[in-house]
Amino acid sequence: MERGEWVAPRGDAILVCETWHRIGPVNLHRDLDCYCAPQTLTADAAGVQVGGACFVDKANPTFSDDWGLCRHGRCNAQIGH
Numbered sequence: 001m002e003r004g005e006w007v008a009p010r011g012d013a014i015l016v017c018e019t020w021h022r023i024g025p026v027n028l029h030r031d032l033d034c035y036c037a038p039q040t041l042t043a044d045a046a047g048v049q050v051g052g053a054c055f056v057d058k059a060n061p062t063f064s065d066d067w068g069l070c071r072h073g074r075c076n077a078q079i080g081h
Helices: 045-050
Strands: 010-023 028-039 053-058
Touching: 010 045, 028 045, 045 053
Parallel strands: none
Antiparallel strands: 010 028, 010 053
16 A cells, blocks of 8 residues: 555655445445645544545654554555545
């Protein structure tokens, strides 16, 4: 998961969210993904936006983070901006 396409901008946290991967109305499987979001956005509010359950992986991400699910300040999408 640490190979995200985006780098968290200053003032963002990184959240991990679990959502359904769907084709039309059919649920295929659950996905985990890293999202950059303003530090003021709660995990519950982020979950509503992405349609899943979220938790904070990094409150203040940096390039040197080598722990957690979303490493090196990387995320795959931005929400709440």
